[in-house]
Amino acid sequence: MELRSVEELMDLLYACGPGGAGADGQAHALRTAALLRRGRPADKELQVAGLVRPVGPLLGPGDPAERAADAVRPLLGERVADLVRRRPSAGADDDTLALRGAEEEARTACFDPGVLEDWRTVLELLAARASRLDAPG
Incomplete structure (x- = not known):
């Protein structure tokens, strides 16, 4: 699954919440994301990576991190x-x-x-x- 809109991503993130498939995700x-915003306030991509990681298990079988990465790549x-x-x-770099x-x-x-709406x-x-x-030209 590839996410094509922020609205699709928000729906998945809401599904991670209480009562959703992700329980406390x-x-x-x-x-x-809030901790990353405090520690690295200028790095919005890092903050958002922390926010969206939990959607992986909602995307079906397989490695959740791979599924989440594939889903958010076209959008983010x-x-x-x-x-x-x-x-x-x-042994990973500073961002990881x-x-x-x-x-x-x-x-x-x-x-x-x-x-969630704050994001x-x-x-x-x-x-x-x-x-x-991604736009040509």
Whole structure:
């Protein structure tokens, strides 16, 4: 499945929430993205990678990270897809380490990360940027 609009992605992210297929996936994703926003405020692609990683299990069988990366690539671009796909490890680069650290911290962090709707504008901006980069010419 390839996501073609921010609305499709938002629907999947909402499905990760309480009562959805992902149980607590949405809350964890929001905390991860919020932690990345605090630590790397200028890196919107890294923040969004932390937000969208939980959609993978909702996309069917197979490796969830691969499924999520393939789904978001046409909408959010290659860098976000690469960040979503990577399995963080000790030998990985700084971005992957930041993502892994935020995911780990988000498991036990207790703070209000806001709501999913807070991220719509950032998703729209990244989608518009990715669309321009993919445009011929």
